[in-house]
Amino acid sequence: MIKFPRRKFLHLAASTAALSIAQGIAGAQTYPSRPVRIVVGFPAGIAPDVTTRLVAQSLSERLGQQVIVDNRPGAGSNIAAEAVVRATPDGYTLLAVTVANTINSTVYEKLSFDLIRDIAPVAGTFRSPQVLAVTPAFPAKTLPEFIAYAKANPRKVNFASDGSGSSPHVVGELFKAMAGVDLVHIPYRGSYVPDLLSGQVQAAFSAIATLIPYIKSGQLRALAVTTAARSGALPDVPSVGEFVPGFDAYLWHAIGAPKDTPPQIVDRLNIEINAVLSSPNMKVRLASLGGEPMIMTPTQFKAFIGDEIEKWSKVVKFAGIKVE
16 A cells, blocks of 8 residues: 655645635636536426426526426425435536425435535525415305304315425415314325315415416405415405414425535526526516515525424424325
């Protein structure tokens, strides 16, 4: 075995580290030199896919390289997250992060990755309230009436969701806990909207974009949006927070990267994404989906993720939510 004098070894180690840093800086300065891929953990046409494609289109123009959306649905978006965690941290493979990822941190007990540790926060993109909607035949016409009816009829009111551990499910569980009502959760593998419209299920906490056509046509009644303040998409609909103090729950989408992605690349992406979100045209397009831009620095986004994981962890544990 070859033995190096300690001083020579330290010199070689320092030289190697310096070379690595120099190469990282050089790579960041020429970034991007080829197409960038954003992996989405949901099928095409679902809200995270739609907002990611909107951002990707404008981001392509600003970066001067194609930004490709790669749909890899499955396991509540964990398949996509794992693919990005294992990718080379060079800024060319990104993750469409959503509130589902923060819920999954608790719902799934044996994930092969840790969201905080393994995904570098890049930028927020979109946030929107959900809306609590019921069928027109439901006795309650307002949220206070809904709460009173549910209290008078425990476990007689049901609400649909996209499945156990989904965002609509945990928001419903948060509502149950904070409003003091006992609703029955009905999980669906596909769309629950047909059964909601027909009255097979009575209520749902859903993305505004999903239900707003039916609300405006009178096929469903919106009782409240799931935030502390009202939504511009449904300005006449009160917020849950107006009647249940402290209640505030958003759907949100964002962009992350593998850990160890050079800070220069993360900062460049953050600046460009925030510029995309600040354009009047993008604000209009996101408003049509029931939401607004979620502009953050990487540091702010990291703190936000930590807060969301803590928030939904409490709900998941309190409700005893398990993945089916």
